[in-house]
Structures are given as structure tokens and as C-alpha cells.
Amino acid sequence: MTDAASSTAIIIGAGHAGGELAVSLRNEGWSGRILLIGEEAHLPYHRPPLSKAYLAGTVEKSSLSIRPQAAYDKANVEILSGVRVEAIDRANKCVQLADGRSLAYTKLAIATGGRPRPLAVPQAKAAEDCSNFHYLRTLDDVELIRRQLAPGKRLVIVGGGYIGLEVAASAVQQGLQVQVLEAMPRVLQRVTAAELSAYYARKHREAGVDIRTHVQVSDLELDASGQAVSAVLCSDGTRIAADLVVVGIGLLANTELAAAAGLAVDNGILVNEYAQTSDPDIYAAGDCTNHPNALLGRRLRLESVPNALEQSRCAAAAINGKLKAYASVPWFWSDQFELKLKMVGLSQDYQQLVLRGTPESDSFSAFYLKDGKVIAADTVNRPQDFMAAKRLIAEG
Ligand code: FAD
Secondary structure, three states, X not given: OOOOXXXXXXXXXXXXXXXXXHHHHHHOOOOOEEXXXXXXXXXOEOOHHHHOHHHHOOOOHHHHEOOOHHHHHHOOEEXXXXXXXXXXXXXXXXXXXXXXXXXXXXXXXXXXXXXXXXXXXXXXXHHOOXXXXXXXXXXXXXXXXXXXXXXXXXXXXXXXOXXXXXXXXXXXXXXXXXXXXXXXXXXXXXXXXXXXXXXXXXXXXHHOOEEEOOOOEEEEEEOOOOOOEXXXXXXXXXXXXXXXXXXXXXXXXXXXXXXXXXXXXXXXXXXXXXXXXXXXXXXXXXXXEEEEEOOOOEEEXXXXXXXXXXXXXXXXXXXXXOOOOOOOOOEEEEEEOOEEEEEEEOOOOOOEEEEEEEHHHOEEEEEEEEOOEEEEEEEEOOHHHHHHHHHHHHOO
């Protein structure tokens, strides 16, 4: 057996990044063992439909798997599901699993993604044990939510970002009474221009969603049994009765394993353009990384599927000694009602906004310009504008 054949690559986290990295590693020529270890009891699955088509009940669970088991078998990728990696021992080049096993690696990749940012109110911990209080990150989360989506129920969504609004759109179409509570002055404030926020708020209101901005959630009220949340309490004294509460207020990157192992971490695991961490035998990809992007001229941490996939392919190539710098224009999408929003680039610091088409027609684009150049675009039901903007931004 050659050295290469007796070597082992371990990937921690079987999500979008981990699954892609495992298969790409084989495609790029890794001849040793590949072990993909995931805490969730599922094969890597598509997360975006969890707040879209799967929540709406328009796609089957079977369609969520990114690849069938046969594809991993073909690539000779071994998958350990439902097992958490508890620690990385860099000195002995092994990982410790929650079930007590210790597995040695030649090369390690961390693709641990993130977890929902918890609501910071006094009863939040107690609410996590309630059957009608949910965050939305995993397939298991959405299974619980789906079972509780019944017409007439009062759903309170904390957070008017993409996930909150996607859940709102799906729930109101299923006949629930939906309220969205947003702390900022407008929905989608962190990611889009005021014009887009106003458009989305209007579409939701027309569909029957009650959107309240400038609302600070101060606590949760539990019923007498302590088993269910009965209301969401706001700092202005408002009490909003709820049958179901979904919280979507952002993500915390899962960097603790890396930090405990002494890897450099700063708003994500710090990697270079080849997805290498501060340890030459350890790579990282996906939502958990903070990486440089030469096209944008800065470091950033992204939460998007294209980022997870493309960065994973660079990591797999680098592990095989082929250095391909990761530098893609970030892009993202969101489906709400019949509206297909596709965003490309990063719009922070824009100086000018140019609209093409009209919001009234439900087919328009907003181009963000800085120093006369397009730096980002949000396109609604206009795929051709999205493609053009992506090219413009990539070409500077
Ligand atoms: P993840 O997919 O989160 O995978 C990480 C995996 O690692 C998880 O399965 C986790 O359980 C596992 N893990 C963590 N720690 C350990 C450990 N110690 N041991 C073992 N396993 C571990 N992006 C888009 O581009 N477009 C969208 O429309 C969109 N919609 C979204 C809707 C929802 C509801 C959510 C939750 C996300 C959405 N995203 C969307 C974001 C996208 O899903 C993420 O960017 C993507 O999943 C990141 O992939 P990842 O592999 O880095 O992380």
C-alpha cells in the first residue's frame, strides 16, 4: 500500500460543504480513505427548501438529499451519521467522537456550518423545551414546524430576514395568521436597499402578513404547564398571543472545535484563498469560514450554498496539492410567494441605486453602484438581469 492509499481524510460536518468536499476530494485524486462525519442523522441535504418548498409541502423529503447513498458509495466515501466530533487533537492528528471513538487523520477538513442565533431573553432557554417554539436550521427542525402549520393558528415569527419572511410567506398561504416582528426599522435591512425592503413588506402585507418593525422582543410567556409558549412579549409592553413561534435572527458560526484546537478564528475559522487554516493539515469550508476574496478585496464570512460548494471544491483541490484560489462573486436567492429574488455581489457602501423595471410589475432589478461600477444587484423575477450583473461584477 502506498502512503497515499493508507492516508485518511476526515471531514467534520455533513452539510452542503462537507458532502461536496468529500466527493470532490475523490474526484481530485485522493486515493486514501475518506470519512465524512456528521452530527445530523441524514445524508447531506439541501437546506434552502426547508424554509421554502419543503415547508410549503410542495416537494417530497426524498428530493432534499443532495446525492443518493450510491453516489457516496461510488466515490468510496464512508459516512458516519448522527455522531458529533467533540474535539480535534492536532498533536496526535486525530478527532474525538462523542461515542468515545478516536479517529486518526492525515488531512482534516472542518465544515461545521453554523447554528441559529438564540433569542436573548430570560425565558428563551425554557422555551426551547416547548413543543411550539422553534429555530429553523435543520430538517428535524422543519419536520416539527410543518406538523404545527394548521389553518387559523397564530404564528409569530421573530426576525424579518430571509428565513423569517420565507416562513411567513409559506405559512400565510397555508391559512395561518402570521405576524413578523422585526427589531430594525425595516425588513431585510441588513441585506438590501430600502426600496426592496418596502416592496417585500408590501407584498407580505397584501398577502395578509402583519409585519411590525421597530419591535424589540423582551421575553416569552409560557403557559401554566410550562410546556408551551403562549405569547411573545415586547419591550413596549405589547403582548402578542401565539400558538407557534419561529425565531430567525441570524446564525452563529460553529467555530468552537477549531478554536479549542488552537486554530485562528475571527468571525469564522480563518482560512486562506485555498481554504487552508493556520494548520497546514487542516482545511475549512462553508458557513464556518472567514476567507479572503480577491475580487472583493477583503475577507468575509458568507452564509450561502454557492459559497459552501465552491469553497469546498477549492479545499479538495488544495488537499490534493492543486492550488486553485477561491474568488467568486457571492450570490444568494430567496423564494417568497411567486417572487424569485436573486442577489449577487455585496451592496454595502453603495452610492447609487438604479432600478430597471418596476416593482408594480413584480419584475424588476436594483443595481447598486459605487464609483460608477456595479457592485451588487437584487433581481426579482429577472434571471437575465442576474446573469448580466454577475458578469459585470466579476469583470469589475
Ligand atoms: P451546514 O449546511 O450548516 O452543514 C454543517 C453540518 O455540520 C451540519 O449538518 C451540522 O450538524 C454539522 N456539524 C456541526 N458541528 C459538528 C460536529 N462537531 N460534529 C459533526 N457534525 C457537525 N443559502 C442560499 O444560498 N440560498 C438560500 O435560499 C438559502 N436558504 C436557506 C434557508 C434555511 C432555512 C437555512 C437554514 C439556510 C439557508 N441558506 C441558503 C444557507 C445555506 O443553507 C448555508 O449557507 C449552507 O447550508 C452552508 O453549508 P455548510 O456545509 O457550510 O453548513
